[in-house]
Amino acid sequence: xxxxxxxxxxxxxxxxxxxxxxxxxxxxxxxxxxxxxxxxxxxxxxxxxxxxxxxxxxxxxxxxxxxxxxxxxxxxxxxxxxxxxxxxxxxxxxxxxxxxxxxxxxxxxxxxxxxxxxxxxxxxxxxxxxxxxxxxxxxxxxxxxxxxxxxxxxxxxxxxxxxxxxxxxxxxxxxxxxxxxxxxxxxxxxxxxxxxxxxxxxxxxxxxxxxxxxxxxxxxxxxxxxxxxxxxxxxxxxxxxxxxxxxxxxxxxxxxxxxxxxxxxxxxxxxxxxxxxxxxxxxxxxxxxxxxxxxxxxxxxxxxxxxxxxxxxxxxxxxxxxxxxxxxxxxxxxxxxxxxxxxxxxxxxxxxxxxxxxxx
Numbered sequence: 564x565x566x567x568x569x570x571x572x573x574x575x576x577x578x579x580x581x582x583x584x585x586x587x588x589x590x591x592x593x594x595x596x597x598x599x600x601x602x603x604x605x606x607x608x609x610x611x612x613x614x615x616x617x618x619x620x621x622x623x624x625x626x627x628x629x630x631x632x633x634x635x636x637x638x639x640x641x642x643x644x645x646x647x648x649x650x651x652x653x654x655x656x657x658x659x660x661x662x663x664x665x666x667x668x669x670x671x672x673x674x675x676x677x678x679x680x681x682x683x684x685x686x687x688x689x690x691x692x693x694x695x696x697x698x699x700x701x702x703x704x705x706x707x708x709x710x711x712x713x714x715x716x717x718x719x720x721x722x723x724x725x726x727x728x729x730x731x732x733x734x735x736x737x738x739x740x741x742x743x744x745x746x747x748x749x750x751x752x753x754x755x756x757x758x759x760x761x762x763x764x765x766x767x768x769x770x771x772x773x774x775x776x777x778x779x780x781x782x783x784x785x786x787x788x789x790x791x792x793x794x795x796x797x798x799x800x801x802x803x804x805x806x807x808x809x810x811x812x813x814x815x816x817x818x819x820x821x822x823x824x825x826x827x828x829x830x831x832x833x834x835x836x837x838x839x840x841x842x843x844x845x846x847x848x849x850x851x852x853x854x855x856x857x858x859x860x861x862x863x864x865x866x867x868x869x870x871x872x873x874x875x876x877x878x879x880x881x882x883x884x885x886x887x888x889x890x891x892x893x894x895x896x897x898x899x900x901x902x903x904x905x906x907x908x909x910x911x912x913x914x915x916x917x918x919x920x921x922x923x
């Protein structure tokens with residue numbers, strides 16, 4: 564009798580492990596080189612107020628509340644993966660579940676100037692340490708699963724690093740979120756999304772990327788090129804901003820980089836002396852990043868060089884790129900900061916060698 568009980572226990576354990584492995588493989592994990600299309604608003608009248616489904620990208624990132632299940636199904640039938648966007652760190656007054664948030668969890672304003680308020684009115688930071696926030700966010704995850712989303716983009720999960728959140732605590736009724744608080748909450752997000760069989764991406768949160776790479780399936784970073792002062796070395800706490808997410812490339816997980824036309828223009832804009840698309844694309848492609856230029860409203864974008872991966876570097880930059888992807892060349896480039904990898908060294912090699920290139 565005892566032997567039979569022992570055998571049943573072993574079989575139950577094996578079954579549980581097999582079930583866990585099956586579930587762990589149920590969601591998709593995009594690899595470096597995967598292309599993405601990001602549309603959260605429908606401001607372009609040329610697409611009749613709907614998602615532009617004509618982009619050739621592999622992954623579509625769309626608003627989780629407004630996208631209809633029929634659009635998700637249409638894109639999936641065309642071989643696309645569909646990621647649904649939700650804010651997991653802020654209260655948005657215009658969302659259909661806004662009345663679910665009690666007053667105590669709504670803290671400091673996200674926007675404190677007219678320009679910001681134009682884009683994100685009525686948005687406040689949430690006290691993500693309050694259990695009620697998790698209950699509301701899990702309902703959003705369930706909504707995404709019911710619509711058929713392949714993954715979730717959780718936004719505003721970097722309150723720990725927001726300067727306004729720290730400096731204006733006495734004036735904005737905000738709440739102090741520490742790095743440990745954020746890692747704990749972001750880990751819960753990843754576990755919850757995976758529990759519902761979907762993929763999840765780390766949005767910004769650069770300085771805790773290394774702590775969360777094992778939990779998340781891909782990363783999405785905004786303006787890490789524009790915010791790095793390339794002309795003076797571009798260091799942000801010891802590294803180029805984009806280089807913080809090299810840990811995802813090392814883990815064979817995609818990194819999606821979004822730059823905005825407000826900084827670069829639509830064709831050959833310059834930020835800190837770096838021209839888009841040629842030099843920026845050369846460097847980001849060498850890192851293995853999937854880089855795309857967007858309008859700030861994240862509506863449909865149709866202009867030249869929107870996607871770096873569709874335009875490999877040419878001429879001088881191409882020669883530098885081809886040279887720097889050889890280990891015997893990039894191994895000689897060392898970069899300060901934690902977590903240095905081959906991708907870090909390739910990036911520094913390319914930056915060095917294409918600094919003398921001329922772009923028209």
